[in-house]
Amino acid sequence: MFENVVYVIIYGLIFASLYGIMTVGFSLVCGLGGFFDIALPAYFMVGAFMIVELSPYLGNGTMLIVAPGLGLLCVAHYLLFIRPQRDNPYRVFFATILLALGVESLMAKFFSSGYTFKIAPLLSGNVNIFDVEIRQQLLLGGAVGWIALFGLRYISHNTNIGRAVIGIPQSVRGSQVIGLDVVRIQAIVYGVGGVLLALGAYFYGGYLGVSVHMWAYPLVIMFTITTVGGLGSINGIMIATVLVGWLEVAVVTFIDPRIRAFVILSLAIAILIFRPRGLAGKRIG
Amino acid sequence: MRSGEKKPDLDSDLSKRLLGGRPLSRRQFLKTAGVAGAAIGLGTGVGGLLAGCGDGGSSGTTGASGDVIKIGIMGPMADPTGMNVLRPAEMMIKKINAAGGIIGKQIEIVGPIDDHWETAQAITAYETLLKEGVHVILSGSDDNVESALLSRIGQNPDVLYLSMFASTQGHMVNVRDDYEKFKGYFMFTAIDDGLYYCVEEPAIMLKEKFGWNKAYMIREDMVWTEGIEQYFKDSAPQKGFEIVGIDVVPLDVEDLTPYFRNAEKAGAQMIWTMISVFGEKLANQAWDSKVPIAMFGHNGILNDYGYWERSNGAWGPMATTSTWGSLEKHSPEWRDFLTEWFTTYSDDPRTPMWLGECTWRGIKAYQEAVERAGTIETDAVIKELEMTYYPDAPVAGGFYGPGEGIWPHTWAMPIDEAERAKADPTRGEGLWMSSTLNPMTQWQPKEIAPADSFVLPGTPDDYGRLVTIWPPALAGGEYQLPPFFPESPNA
Incomplete structure (x- = not known):
């Protein structure tokens, strides 16, 4: 029992960090723009394949290319695809769903929908913590994820742009009146979100394997964390991702792995009913 | 505001985008999230519909003709599964046509039509092929999908349905109990019990060599593995195995580590895997997690040539139904066919998984049956197909007809080993069983693999x-312990 509890705590925190960095862009964009960009998880999958394809040539330096590359791709996606239609959240929503499915189809053409690709880990050993075996690479991913999340939290509270990202959803009109360039800020959020998606793709894809379907479950996770944490809140993301991480691993360990998505979505639904602005979200208006 | 900077357009600012400047209400969020959920759930279907546009129909000339044999192809075509039906068909039919066809008739491929692993699209694919007037259907549809086709197959007994993927015993109950309706259905994969015993047999070999007797089963949540679980419960204890656990895994599983952990905690020494879909994922994760338990079974596409590159050489688990391992031991005909496949295509799958070999047998069996019958008339061809027997096929076996055994039209072989070697073994009640000869294979690094292993050119x-x-x-060669096993000489 003790071993299982340790397992839930450690793996929950590791997954929480990975889910957190994968969700940052999605959640902040949702808060800033008032729309859901379903294409972001698909770019997460694209990032994972970029790592698979480039790592034979670039080795350990792959992420130095892929992370900024995916960041730029997300910025380009925002400027060319989202910006022209950002006035209509429903249009963005459906357009990005179609784009995501199109990206999946395109990737399936090149990589096939049935194969799983492996990302070579930086660290290949295991660590034993209280009789729980943990892959060193996964532990590294967890650490990197939490450093990134706390770094973002620091930036959001101590820099002008960070304060703008947090503040804009509370009063978009007011933000524009005082001269905030919302488009530029959104582009920056897309860029940072893309870099974090690449990090998530490296560690998450490295743990579970890379396939063209790998974006579907993270999309569920992104929706849940965004809902539970509250739109556009770094603190909310951090609280929600820990809840989701622990809940998921606990369900898998103590109940049945087959119902993990059901339980996680139930949490999101409960939050929507009883606290629709999320655990740490502020009222938008 | 700096000079020259564009003044914000308050009419189209973000507050308006935020649903008219109002807070994002719970109902609006729910509505949007609900649509999102539905869209995600339907994603594969929509994607499938989009991807399905434009496929289907005849790839050659259209219209029924007495001089043409139409062979329809269906299955999940964006997947190696479907490609394992299409590629051998393309290669073999091209050759057959170049040599003058079958009894002077050219073969025309109709399709391939993608079923996207979905029942509704498989039904559409099947009916489209019927409308195209096909004589034979080569199907890579999985067991669950094919279950939904059975009633239609029963309504069209004059169209041969050669099933390459399915192994479910329940499908063959139809042929056994209602032969006239289902006489056109032939199952080229071994039926459930054959698939079970071709895992149990190598398990016995490992038990005798290493003393392992604690067995754990991980099976995917599919209809074909339900029957196999029952065989496991009934047969394994009789062979000296202690069953220490069984896990049923959903097809869309991401993380298999909890299942490995369950097996470790149960004290398993072997994990028998009954998987057709995520075998590659399982192998990769088992390697990364350094699971010190022998793992083997039906791991589907783990068998494919490209696996070594895709997985960066993760060689722990083994897979059965791999028909291109140790090619030096196979017949020259099969080796040459494999070499041709490998050199013809530059992208995966460059070698077959089990369906590829089934399709090879299927086309050969049909060609020979028609040539023996001298006609493409269905009843005559069926009678000849029921005489098919290939002792030299990678999965040796053949078919028998009604009244000759329990499961007519399933790929089976004589129980008596001496009979197996005959070109035309005796058929009869109690003499044959589902073929258990699916080879069990293991990827091994060059340094520890037998030096004389056949290597495909290039x-x-x-x-x-x-x-x-x-x-x-x-x-x-022999099973090699992966390097992370405590007693492994390959560490």
């Missing part, structure tokens, strides 16, 4: 070797 020198370890007649 294979990189340091590429892994797929070595067959069972059955003895096809074995090119």
Whole structure:
């Protein structure tokens, strides 16, 4: 029992960090723009394949290319695809769903929908913590994820742009009146979100394997964390991702792995009913 | 505001985008999230519909003709599964046509039509092929999908349905109990019990060699593995195995580590895997997690040539139904066919998984049956197909007809080993069983694989070797303990 509890705590925190960095862009964009960009998880999958394809040539330096590359791709996606239609959240929503499915189809053409690709880990050993075996690479991913999340939290509270990202959803009109360039800020959020998606793709894809379907479950996770944490809140993301991480691993360990998505979505639904602005979200208006 | 900077357009600012400047209400959020959920759930279907546009129909000339044999192809075509039906068909039919066809008739491929692993699209694919007037259907549809086709197959007994994927015993109950309606259905994969015993047999070999007797089963949540679980419960204890656990895994599983952990905690020494879909994922994760338990079974596409590259050489688990391991032990005909496949296509799958070999047998069986019958008239061809027997096929076996055994039209072989070697073994009640001869193979690094392993031309020198370890007649080497096993000499 003790071993299982340790397992839930450690793996929950590791997954929480990975889910957190994968969700940052999605959640902040949702808060800033008032729309859901379903294409972001698909770019997460694209990032994972970029790592698979480039790592034979670039080795350990792959992420130095892929992370900024995916960041730029997300910025380009925002400027060319989202910006022209950002006035209509429903249009963005459906357009990005179609784009995501199109990206999946395109990737399936090149990589096939049935194969799983492996990302070579930086660290290949295991660590034993209280009789729980943990892959060193996964532990590294967890650490990197939490450093990134706390770094973002620091930036959001101590820099002008960070304060703008947090503040804009509370009063978009007011933000524009005082001269905030919302488009530029959104582009920056897309860029940072893309870099974090690449990090998530490296560690998450490295743990579970890379396939063209790998974006579907993270999309569920992104929706849940965004809902539970509250739109556009770094603190909310951090609280929600820990809840989701622990809940998921606990369900898998103590109940049945087959119902993990059901339980996680139930949490999101409960939050929507009883606290629709999320655990740490502020009222938008 | 700096000079020259554009004044914000308050009419189209973000507050308006935020649903008219109002807070994002719970109902609006729910509505949007609900649509999102539905869209995600339907994603594959929509994607499938989009991808399905434009496929289907005849790839050659259209219209029924007495001089043409139309062979329809269906299955999940964006997947190696479907490609394992299409590629051998393309290669073989091209050759058959170049040699003058079958009894003077050219073969025309109709399709391929993608079923996207979905029942509704499989029904559409099947009916489209019927409308195209096909004589034969080569199907790579999985067991669950094919279950939904059975009633239609029963309504069209004059169209041969050659099933390459399915193994579910329940499908063959139809042929056994209602032969006239289902006489056109032939199952080229071994039926459930054959698939079970071709895992149990190598398990017995490992038990005798290493003393392992604690067995754990991980099976995917599919209809074909339900029957196999029952065989496991009934048969394994009789063979000296202690069953220490069984896990049923959903098809869309991401993380298999909890299942490995369950097996470790249960004290398992072997994990028998009954998987057709996520075998590659399982192998990769088992390697990364350094699971010190022998793992083997029906791991589907783990068998494919490209696996070594895709997985960066993760060679722990073994897979059965791999028909291209240790090719030096196979017949020249099969080896040449494999070499041709490998050199013809530059992208995966460059070698077959089990369906590829089934399709090879299927087309050969049909060609020979028509040539023996001298006609493409269905009843005559069926009678000849029921006489099919290939002792030299990678999965040796053949068919028998009604009244000759329990499961007519399933790929089976004589129980008596002496009979198996005959070109035309005796058929009869109690004499045949589902073929258990699916080879069990293991990827091994070049350094520890047998030096005389056959290497396909153009294979990189340091590429892994797929070595067959069972059955003895096809074995090119022995099971190698992965390096993270405590007692492994390969550490």
